[in-house]
Amino acid sequence: MNSPDNSRLHPAAARDRSEQQEIDASAKWPVIVFFGSAILWLLIGGALQLVASIQLHTPAFLADCEWFTHGRVAPAAQNALVYGWGMNAGFAFTLWLMARLSAAALRSGGWLFVAATFWNLGVALGIAGILTGYSTSYELLEMPRFVSLLLLGSYLLIGVWAVTTFSIRNTEQVFASQWYILGAAFWFPWLYLVARLLLSTSPVGGVVQAIVNVWYVNGVLNLWFAPLALAAAYYFLPKILGKPIYDYYVAVIGFWWFAICSAFAGGARLIGGPVPAWVATLGGVASMLVIAAVVIIGVNLLGTLSGNFAKAQKSATLRFILLSIVGFFLASLLNFALSIRSFAEIAQFTFISELRDWLLLYACFSTAMFGAAYFFLPRVTGKVWRAPVLISAHYASTALGILALVAGLFAAGWQQGQMLNDANVLFPAITQTLIPWLTFRSVALMLLSIGHVAFLINFVWIACPINSQSTAAATIENPPELEAHKA
Amino acid sequence: MKNGLFIFVGAFATLALSWAGVVLTAHNQLGGLTQYKDPVDDALYPQPLSGLANQGRLVYQDLGCVSCHTQQVRREGFGSDVGEHSRKWGQRQSVARDYIGEGSVLIGTNRIGPDLRNVGTRYQDAEYFYKLLYAPETKFAGVPMAPGMPAHKFLFEVRPVGSVQASHQAIKTLPDGTEVVPTRRAQALVAYLLSLKDTYEYPEAKPFVESAEKKEGH
Numbered sequence: 067m068n069s070p071d072n073s074r075l076h077p078a079a080a081r082d083r084s085e086q087q088e089i090d091a092s093a094k095w096p097v098i099v100f101f102g103s104a105i106l107w108l109l110i111g112g113a114l115q116l117v118a119s120i121q122l123h124t125p126a127f128l129a130d131c132e133w134f135t136h137g138r139v140a141p142a143a144q145n146a147l148v149y150g151w152g153m154n155a156g157f158a159f160t161l162w163l164m165a166r167l168s169a170a171a172l173r174s175g176g177w178l179f180v181a182a183t184f185w186n187l188g189v190a191l192g193i194a195g196i197l198t199g200y201s202t203s204y205e206l207l208e209m210p211r212f213v214s215l216l217l218l219g220s221y222l223l224i225g226v227w228a229v230t231t232f233s234i235r236n237t238e239q240v241f242a243s244q245w246y247i248l249g250a251a252f253w254f255p256w257l258y259l260v261a262r263l264l265l266s267t268s269p270v271g272g273v274v275q276a277i278v279n280v281w282y283v284n285g286v287l288n289l290w291f292a293p294l295a296l297a298a299a300y301y302f303l304p305k306i307l308g309k310p311i312y313d314y315y316v317a318v319i320g321f322w323w324f325a326i327c328s329a330f331a332g333g334a335r336l337i338g339g340p341v342p343a344w345v346a347t348l349g350g351v352a353s354m355l356v357i358a359a360v361v362i363i364g365v366n367l368l369g370t371l372s373g374n375f376a377k378a379q380k381s382a383t384l385r386f387i388l389l390s391i392v393g394f395f396l397a398s399l400l401n402f403a404l405s406i407r408s409f410a411e412i413a414q415f416t417f418i419s420e421l422r423d424w425l426l427l428y429a430c431f432s433t434a435m436f437g438a439a440y441f442f443l444p445r446v447t448g449k450v451w452r453a454p455v456l457i458s459a460h461y462a463s464t465a466l467g468i469l470a471l472v473a474g475l476f477a478a479g480w481q482q483g484q485m486l487n488d489a490n491v492l493f494p495a496i497t498q499t500l501i502p503w504l505t506f507r508s509v510a511l512m513l514l515s516i517g518h519v520a521f522l523i524n525f526v527w528i529a530c531p532i533n534s535q536s537t538a539a540a541t542i543e544n545p546p547e548l549e550a551h552k553a
Numbered sequence: 554m555k556n557g558l559f560i561f562v563g564a565f566a567t568l569a570l571s572w573a574g575v576v577l578t579a580h581n582q583l584g585g586l587t588q589y590k591d592p593v594d595d596a597l598y599p600q601p602l603s604g605l606a607n608q609g610r611l612v613y614q615d616l617g618c619v620s621c622h623t624q625q626v627r628r629e630g631f632g633s634d635v636g637e638h639s640r641k642w643g644q645r646q647s648v649a650r651d652y653i654g655e656g657s658v659l660i661g662t663n664r665i666g667p668d669l670r671n672v673g674t675r676y677q678d679a680e681y682f683y684k685l686l687y688a689p690e691t692k693f694a695g696v697p698m699a700p701g702m703p704a705h706k707f708l709f710e711v712r713p714v715g716s717v718q719a720s721h722q723a724i725k726t727l728p729d730g731t732e733v734v735p736t737r738r739a740q741a742l743v744a745y746l747l748s749l750k751d752t753y754e755y756p757e758a759k760p761f762v763e764s765a766e767k768k769e770g771h
Contacts, residue, residue, distance in 0.1 A: 121703060122665065122701070125689070125690070125700070125701055125702060125703040125704070126690075126703070126704065129703035129704050129705075129706070130704070130706050130707060131707075132707040135616060135617070135703060135705065135707075136617070136620060136621070136703050137616045137617025137618055137619070137620045137621070138616065138617050140617065140620045141617055141620060196617075199615040199616075200615065201614065201615055201617055202614065202657065203613075203614040203615075203617060203618075203619045203657065203659050204657070204659075205662065208617075232557060233557060240556075240557070240560070245560055248557065248560050248561065248564065249560065249564045249567075252561060252564045252565065252568075253564060253568055256565075256568055257568070260572060260576070264576070265657075269656070269657070270580055270584060271583075271584060271586070271653055272583060272584075272586060272649055272650075272652040272653040272655070272658060273583060273649045273652050273658055273660065274576070274579050274580050274583050274584060275657065275658040276658055276660050277575065277576060277579045278576055281571070281572070281575055281576055285568070285571075289568070322563065322567075325563075325564065325567045326567050326570075326571075329567050329568055329570070329571035330570075330571045330574060330575065332571075332575065333575055335662070338625075338627040338628065338631050338632065339625050339627075339647075339660060340625050340626075340646070340647040340648050340649050340651065340652065340660065341579070341583075341649060342579065342582060342583070342649070345575065345579060348574070348575065349575075407631075411631055411632050412632075414632075415623060415661075415662065415663055415664035416664065419662060419663075420663070482664075486632070486633065486640075486664055487632050487633040488633065489633050489638055489639050489640050489641075493666075493667050493699070494697050494699065494700050494701070497699075497700055497701030498700070498701075500701075
């Protein structure tokens with residue numbers, strides 16, 4: 067990578083930079099393989115999600131094809147987005163950032179490619195299993211049982227390299243992003259293993275299954291996807307603005323507080339359910355306490371941002387990261403609201419509870435990965451983005467789509483909840499009233515898909531080995547040097 | 554924090570605590586729930602599903618009905634599930650004991666469609682469910698069924714009418730001399746739906762006195 071800034075740096079910094087280039091280059095192929103599969107799954111999952119969404123306002127759409135009946139397409143889409151897009155993108159981001167922050171090259175041999183192959187094989191088999199009738203119907207664990215070993219085995223193989231890179235680190239300090247990455251790397255396999263054991267291998271009885279299920283769903287969203295999005299925010303804000311994290315010393319409290327409270331928050335999803343009242347109460351209290359961590363994280367991130375907003379808007383990465391931070395706050399707020407009984411009485415079981423998970427998975431996590439990719443892909447490939455206009459298109463469609471879906475799903479869900487609680491409104495009337503909202507939702511999802519296609523085109527250009535020349539102007543400047551992170 | 558081991562142990566402890574606090578505690582409390590023996594007729598409740606209904610539960614699971622339907626009735630005064638001016642989705646709230654005999658417990662998170670926990674008390678006619686699954690957008694006895702629900706025509710077989718008369722199972726005969734007959738899976742699913750009724754009053758399912766007072770206040 068010929069960085070125009072190198073000439074201006076003093077010799078030591080230039081040496082550091084060339085070391086960093088080596089580290090980035092060591093992550094090149096793993097990052098391209100994982101991120102490439104992630105984008106493919108994003109398109110597949112997006113298409114399935116669109117089908118499921120269309121079916122809600124046009125029930126006859128693909129209804130006669132058993133594989134595409136709504137009850138199968140909807141979980142297939144969700145699984146493609148979570149395990150196909152989300153996890154693959156998370157792997158690419160984690161491996162690269164871990165190598166960078168540990169100042170150690172990623173030395174995995176071919177193992178990461180083996181892991182990538184088996185992970186994607188597992189996801190593909192799992193989604194095929196859901197569509198062909200082998201679903202378990204447990205939320206986010208719908209994939210048939212036999213894929214668990216494939217997924218878990220490949221995950222461990224990937225996680226080992228992230229942890230190994232960390233353990234051979236050449237740095238004194240361990241930065242906030244690394245805590246979040248390490249936490250997430252450890253949490254997911256335990257969550258997944260325990261949930262699979264207790265639901266499929268030797269199932270617990272009765273409603274304990276529902277409790278295990280919400281424990282897992284809450285865990286995978288708040289202890290895997292949210293931490294990775296936060297790792298990105300903690301890394302890119304100071305990196306690109308050239309300014310250390312504001313009040314960094316509280317970040318460690320924020321991390322542990324967030325982890326402990328989030329881990330307990332799952333029960334709030336069972337408010338009013340056939341479970342002992344303490345399950346929902348404990349979850350509700352944890353969901354409220356987690357707000358303290360969100361405030362601390364907010365102080366860190368927004369404090370760093372303050373006064374630099376115009377500068378942040380110039381970077382494609384930071385524009386996406388800002389979306390991600392907003393998404394994180396909104397998701398935490400909605401999670402908090404849904405743990406209040408009077409709000410849950412109306413909003414539970416409606417599109418608002420769907421919005422809660424979507425906010426975290428898409429508005430918070432996916433945008434963070436988009437932003438991260440706009441930063442790391444040029445650096446690992448040594449090329450620049452060829453079509454900045456596609457980046458703008460991607461950003462515009464993402465921002466608009468998120469705005470539309472947040473407003474639309476919230477309004478729809480609120481109306482739905484009020485009608486559900488009014489026994490005078492007959493059920494067919496609820497369906498009828500929601501049709502305009504659901505159509506709006508399909509349009510918003512299409513808008514997001516347009517952004518995904520723009521992203522894919524740019525990705526192919528930058529990742530394809532044949533295209534060795536960088537033709538367009540660099541869209542991301544080399545970030546200023548960052549000093550003084552004291553843990 | 555400089556120490557990787559510290560992060561590792563801390564992360565482990567966090568999740569282990571939440572597992573012990575939520576999952577294990579709930580399991581200790583509920584895992585031992587058994588059927589309730591009625592003091593009068595000595596029968597055990599909840600009664601196990603019939604073989605066919607249990608197969609139907611698997612069809613319910615593989616078709617992903619849980620994407621749109623819950624199977625949990627909230628207590629009186631919380632939402633509008635049960636009670637006097639309610640959707641009458643049951644006679645009482647659901648309790649943990651209702652679910653102990655089920656292989657997979659799918660209480661659901663979405664009410665795009667109505668709650669199904671007691672659908673077997675609301676409709677006791679298998680024909681209703683067959684027509685609902687075959688053509689939910691049509692009317693049954695003059696009342697619209699479920700216009701928002703997708704049809705499940707693949708659960709039915711269209712075959713020529715036999716030489717003498719249509720099969721007694723046929724839900725519909727078509728003008729071209731064919732009839733629509735539910736497959737085995739449709740029969741199992743309908744048997745399962747018909748079996749969904751929590752009517753037995755367990756001691757723990759008695760409504761709270763507090764909610765009765767609240768109602769008077771309105």
